[in-house]
Amino acid sequence: MPGDVLERPGVLPPSQAPRLGLPTGDRPASMVAGEGYLVRPEWSGAVDVIAWDQSPTGDDTRLYLVQVKAFDVAAPAIGLLAGITGYARIVLPILEAFLPSEGLLDEAVTGCRVLIRLPASPFRRYSQAAKSLESESLVGIPAARLRQISGLDASRLAELFGVSRVTFQAWTAGATPHGARRERLLEILKLIEEVTTRLGNAQSTADWLLTPVTPKGKKPVELLRDRQDDTFRGYSLRLGTPRRFVRAPRPSRSRRVVAPEELRAAIGRLRSQTGYLEDNPASPQQGAADVEIPDAEG
Amino acid sequence: MEPRGLGEALIQQGWDQGSLLTARPAQQSWLARRPVSSDDTTEASGSGPELWETHQQVLAPGEHLVVSSQACDIARDPTKEPFVELLRASWTDDKQLINEAGRNSIRRFLLRRRTGDDGVPEGLIADATSRIYVEKSSLLGLTPEPGLDPSDQFVAHKFRRWLADRYNRPAVPDNLVAGVQKHVVEAVRKLKATDDLTELLTGVDQILFFADVAQEPYEVELILMRNERQDVSLELDEEGAARIAGWLSEVIREGAMAKVVHWEILDSRTISLYDYVTAYPLPLDYYTLRGEPDAIAETPFVREI
Numbered sequence: 001m002p003g004d005v006l007e008r009p010g011v012l013p014p015s016q017a018p019r020l021g022l023p024t025g026d027r028p029a030s031m032v033a034g035e036g037y038l039v040r041p042e043w044s045g046a047v048d049v050i051a052w053d054q055s056p057t058g059d060d061t062r063l064y065l066v067q068v069k070a071f072d073v074a075a076p077a078i079g080l081l082a083g084i085t086g087y088a089r090i091v092l093p094i095l096e097a098f099l100p101s102e103g104l105l106d107e108a109v110t111g112c113r114v115l116i117r118l119p120a121s122p123f124r125r126y127s128q129a130a131k132s133l134e135s136e137s138l139v140g141i142p143a144a145r146l147r148q149i150s151g152l153d154a155s156r157l158a159e160l161f162g163v164s165r166v167t168f169q170a171w172t173a174g175a176t177p178h179g180a181r182r183e184r185l186l187e188i189l190k191l192i193e194e195v196t197t198r199l200g201n202a203q204s205t206a207d208w209l210l211t212p213v214t215p216k217g218k219k220p221v222e223l224l225r226d227r228q229d230d231t232f233r234g235y236s237l238r239l240g241t242p243r244r245f246v247r248a249p250r251p252s253r254s255r256r257v258v259a260p261e262e263l264r265a266a267i268g269r270l271r272s273q274t275g276y277l278e279d280n281p282a283s284p285q286q287g288a289a290d291v292e293i294p295d296a297e298g
Numbered sequence: 299m300e301p302r303g304l305g306e307a308l309i310q311q312g313w314d315q316g317s318l319l320t321a322r323p324a325q326q327s328w329l330a331r332r333p334v335s336s337d338d339t340t341e342a343s344g345s346g347p348e349l350w351e352t353h354q355q356v357l358a359p360g361e362h363l364v365v366s367s368q369a370c371d372i373a374r375d376p377t378k379e380p381f382v383e384l385l386r387a388s389w390t391d392d393k394q395l396i397n398e399a400g401r402n403s404i405r406r407f408l409l410r411r412r413t414g415d416d417g418v419p420e421g422l423i424a425d426a427t428s429r430i431y432v433e434k435s436s437l438l439g440l441t442p443e444p445g446l447d448p449s450d451q452f453v454a455h456k457f458r459r460w461l462a463d464r465y466n467r468p469a470v471p472d473n474l475v476a477g478v479q480k481h482v483v484e485a486v487r488k489l490k491a492t493d494d495l496t497e498l499l500t501g502v503d504q505i506l507f508f509a510d511v512a513q514e515p516y517e518v519e520l521i522l523m524r525n526e527r528q529d530v531s532l533e534l535d536e537e538g539a540a541r542i543a544g545w546l547s548e549v550i551r552e553g554a555m556a557k558v559v560h561w562e563i564l565d566s567r568t569i570s571l572y573d574y575v576t577a578y579p580l581p582l583d584y585y586t587l588r589g590e591p592d593a594i595a596e597t598p599f600v601r602e603i
Contacts, residue, residue: 214536230548234540237547237561 142182143171146189149196151206152221160188160225188224191232195220198240208239304434305373308382313372316409316457317365317442318422319384319432324363325354326386326430362387363432364409364424364445366461372434381431387424387445393491396421398583400525402504405584407460409445410453411529426464450528452566456503463579470578470585474509477516477555479585485549486582498542499582501525501534503565505546506577509556516556520546521577524565539563 147157158168161181171177177185196205209221213235223232258266332351357363363384365372372382390396391414399406399421409422422445446454470479489496503525510517522539525532532538539561547558564573 213540217537228541230544231537231541232544233547234542234544234561237543237558 141172141174142185142189143168143177144173146185146192147172149202149205150192150209151202151204152209156221160221161185187229191224191229191236194233195236195239198236200240304376304438305379308434308437309369309373311438312442313365313382313437314369314442315365315367315372315461316444316446316454318387318409318445319363319365319437319440319442321357321363321432322359324357324361324430326357326428327352327354329353357386358388360388362389362422362445363430365442366424366429368458376434380433382434382437384430384432385424385426386428386430387422389420389422391418391420393419394496395423397496397500398486399423400500400527400530401502401582402523402579403583404464404579404581407457409457410447426461447529452526452528456527468578470580473511473555474516474578475585477514477553478507478509478518478550479580481549481553482546482580483582483585485545495542495545497532498534498538500530501532501538502542503527505580505582506573507580508577514555515551517559518550518556520558520561520580521569521573522561522563523569524563526565534563536563 143157147154150157154168154172155165158165161168161177161184163177163181171185176182192205192209195208196202199205199208210219212219213223218226218228220232220235223229223235329350330353331349364387365382366385367383371379387409389412395406396408396411396419399408405426407424407426409424411419411421414420424445446457448454486499489499501524502522504521504523506521506523508519520543522534522542524534534542543558543561547561550556550558
């Protein structure tokens with residue numbers, strides 16, 4: 001996509017590009033493997049495609065946000081629709097508005113969900129639907145955002161809230177949890193956002209969340225599950241940001257008793273190294289008098 | 299007895315920094331300007347000796363006095379240094395007060411603990427804001443009691459530091475009082491005695507902090523100093539420290555002027571000299587902010603036991 005402005009380093013893996021209907025040569029060379037990327041729309045007739053897909057290990061998800069020209073939208077959309085799951089039904093009305101939907105939906109294929117966000121023009125007649133969808137887009141759906149930034153799979157995240165994987169996945173597709181669960185979702189989202197900000201990416205966040213904080217301690221994700229938010233926050237404050245003031249703990253040292261002979265020898269070495277006696281003829285006696293060397297007996 | 303020998307005799311008798319005296323009934327004195335009539339011409343100069351008078355307050359029956367003078371000052375020639383300085387001290391079973399004094403309060407110091415007749419833990423607390431001077435010769439006939447646990451050298455060392463720290467620690471600037479200390483003090487005050495955070499905070503001897511005030515929110519780094527007193531049973535571990543740091547960071551963040559970006563748990567053996575000397579102490583029991591009345595814990599300090 002010539003003219004695209006890269007806002008976040010990332011890459012559209014070659015294996016995914018054809019699936020999205022995009023030639024691989026269009027991705028900026030500066031993108032880094034394993035990252036999602038965001039492309040800023042440059043004309044009103046553009047569409048942002050937000051796609052999730054499984055990582056190679058199948059353990060976490062990655063986000064891809066791709067912009068395609070309006071007149072090219074049919075090609076990627078057809079490709080995407082082939083992989084749509086039930087969660088993406090919300091976007092179907094929009095897709096169907098300009099695509100022949102018949103025969104395009106294959107719910108048996110999992111692992112890829114699609115949202116289409118439409119700008120005002122040339123799809124003005126769908127703007128209301130687009131606005132509604134946008135408000136529930138990645139940023140607007142807390143569970144989706146949580147899944148994106150935490151790097152954790154849905155099962156693990158569902159555990160945090162004491163709900164089933166299916167329920168959590170419904171949350172990521174826009175279903176709204178209510179009451180205490182919604183409150184908890186927002187609390188945890190905020191805590192993990194802080195961690196991701198410090199660590200820089202979802203994979204590092206996932207690694208940290210699943211690593212015990214001390215040899216026999218809990219994992220951060222278990223602290224969240226047990227509602228030990230203060231402790232979680234405390235540990236997270238030691239991540240990433242280099243300390244600027246506080247020095248690292250110094251090794252504890254016991255006081256060493258120095259024998260008088262050793263002390264005399266050390267002072268002698270210092271004097272010979274600094275040339276103090278030679279360079280300051282007026283004050284050697286004064287300097288010597290300032291040093292009190294204990295007697296060998298005492 | 300020769301005057302010079304008096305000071306040395308006091309030392310031989312056991313008087314030292316931290317010695318306890320029960321002076322009953324004793325009085326604390328201070329100077330105050332007496333009210334003057336409008337036609338009193340000496341008022342304008344402010345130097346008329348008749349403007350000042352001595353006020354006195356009788357110490358409560360349960361109060362003690364703890365020696366704050368150093369041994370060398372006690373021993374010094376009474377013609378040159380005639381008084382021994384003491385602070386008011388009192389036993390209390392107020393858990394919050396004991397906890398505050400046991401941490402880095404600039405004004406109060408937990409001298410020692412005991413268990414009362416009814417099984418309730420009590421603390422002997424010295425008040426740095428209230429100083430009394432006693433003539434050295436008056437102490438000669440009295441037997442000092444130990445104000446500090448003689449087996450806990452850390453407390454004796456900390457007491458000496460605390461006495462000096464009242465004047466030599468850097469005052470926390472107003473912007474940091476408003477952005478950091480105020481919110482922490484108010485949050486600590488809201489903690490209940492039964493709150494497990496209250497218990498956890500007994501494992502902290504001092505909280506020190508640095509702040510980058512180039513722009514708001516200020517970036518704050520905290521140092522939690524482990525409490526090394528022998529009479530503190532709780533040994534703060536990493537998880538406990540993380541909980542305190544996480545809680546403090548949220549309290550500070552809610553103030554909207556500062557945010558915690560890092561913390562460490564250290565003790566007197568592991569802190570660097572640079573950190574210890576340059577960090578601001580974070581008193582948890584009071585703050586003073588220009589334009590606001592002093593926010594001091596309202597718990598009455600002096601109680602009858």
